[in-house]
Amino acid sequence: MHDASMKLKQKQPRRYIFTQKLDTFFFDVYAFGQFVARFFRALLLPPYEFKEIIRQCYMIGVKSLSLITLTGFITGIVFTKQSRPSLSDFGATSWLPSLVAIAIIRALAPLVTGLITAGKVGSNIGAELGSMKVTEQIDAMEVSATNPFKFLVVTRVIATTCMVPLLMLYMALLALLGAFVNVHSNEQTSFISFIENGFHNISFLDIFSSLLKSIVFGFTIGIVSCYQGYNTTQGTQGVGRAANTSVVLAMFLIFIEEIIIVQITNWFRP
Template sequence: MSSSPREYVIAKWIDPAFTELYSAARFVLRFFIEVFQPPFEFKEIIRQCYEIGYKSLPLITLTGFVTGIVFTNQSRPSLAEFGAASWLPSLIAIAIIRALAPLVTALITAGKVGSNIGAELGSMKVTEQIDAMEVSAINPFKFLVVSRVVATTLTLPVLMTYSAFVGLMGAYLNVHLNELTSFTSFFQSAFSQITFLDIYASLFKAVVYGFTIGIVGCYKGFNATQGTQGVGRAANTAVVISMFLIFIEEILIVQVTTWIRTS
């Protein structure tokens, strides 16, 4: 019996979408239940922080530094046109601390770490390593998922702060070479327009992005199916969904901070 187009759309898209959403919500809920239950995997969390944080430093350094230089170069002519070149350090600091550092760090980490988590757990899933943990009376969710999500959530604010620092150093280098501004006057000018709200909001964003990258990567990897193809799909969708969610979260957090700033 042939189904109507409406039934087809429901069966093909709507049902699976809600099933996936339900399954993801259960996964997130399980994380919040298990993260507070002993035993705590401190050793594994520290190892993951090293893997996720320390090993991302070269890439974060490069992207942060280049962002600072490029943004300064691109902003200078526009400001100079209005005779506002002296505002350059403030503009750069606002842009880097409020938006660029959290977003660039999150996107780079989603690409590097999110795909890595998705592929690693996906591979463990399809080769039955996760089942092997379970039958050895080890909680694989606690060992694999909780440790990774906690590590990404803790690490991303640190990476973001480092990225902002490196970005400002890149901007300073550019400004110093072009306008011969001293280190002290550059940073005095840069931080004159920065408030604690900017810093707190950025740190909060980094925490949210870190959690998103970790939980999406783990969810996709933990639920990988269909062999090596499934591993590739888990890695790929982990990155795509993380980035999509990061942009949505960015919009929401910016709306809230703008409302706090203006009220």
């Protein structure tokens, strides 16, 4: 009787609320929401993995420095080079430091840092946790009486949330330095004069909104890549997919968050 009812169940076509794809999408959103809620619960409850958080901060922050240095410096030089002809047409090259500083601090530094970190760190976390999942290393951690969610997920999300703002500040400095090198080589502007002109139009709100964006981007990169890696299925193919989805989804969300935060901060501008 039991077998017969099982077979009958198997033969019946599966019913969906909307369509298969839409149902899967909503289920994924729900599962991701649960994952985020689990993160905040685990974040507040002891034990706290301070040693692992510091190790992850080093892996995510310090190991990204060379890439951020190069990208930041080049971004500053290229943006200044590209902006000069337009300002020159209006005889306004003296505004260059101010324009560059606004662009870097308000938009370029947080966005470029977020995107670079999503590519470098997001793919790394997605692939690492994914391969740990498919080779049963996460299960091994669990049977060693260690909470893998706390040890692997919470530590990484905290590390990305803390390190992306610091990397953003570092990148802004490097980009401004690149811009100064370009301005100085063309107009012989002194460093003091460049900084004074550059920061003349920068407000506390600009720095605050950039920091806020970086914190949100860092959290997004961490939680998205951990979610993808932690829920990897289907072996090595799944690991590749987790790494890829981590980057694509994190970048997509970063752009959405950028629009929302800019919109919100603009309401507060005088």
